[in-house]
Amino acid sequence: QAVADKQAAAAAATEAKESAAAIKAESVAQASADKQAAATAANEAKAQAAAAKAETAAQAVADKQAAAAAATEAKESAAAIKAESVAQASADKQAAATAANEAKAQAAAAKAETAAQAVADKQ
Numbered sequence: 001q002a003v004a005d006k007q008a009a010a011a012a013a014t015e016a017k018e019s020a021a022a023i024k025a026e027s028v029a030q031a032s033a034d035k036q037a038a039a040t041a042a043n044e045a046k047a048q049a050a051a052a053k054a055e056t057a058a059q060a061v062a063d064k065q066a067a068a069a070a071a072t073e074a075k076e077s078a079a080a081i082k083a084e085s086v087a088q089a090s091a092d093k094q095a096a097a098t099a100a101n102e103a104k105a106q107a108a109a110a111k112a113e114t115a116a117q118a119v120a121d122k123q
Helices: 003-123
Strands: none
Touching: none
């Protein structure tokens, strides 16, 4: 009976050790799986952050280009307006010169007419 009890106790001890080892192995495997899941989640978060950063940078470049295009358009518009103003001023100057010359010609004609009248009166 003592031998049988000893064997039963040994068998129970072995089973307990194996059970404990199996539980430990399962815990290690679970911890490893949790670690991998955490690493995967972290990598995914990093990838999302990098994508968001790249998108923000792309948007900033697009905004900068749009602003540059608007500035160029404004400069071109201002240059066109200035050119138009210069052309208008030149046209106004020519019109004024023409009017002045016409006035001088009329004054000279009137003077000549007056002189001719004076000569006619004298005769």
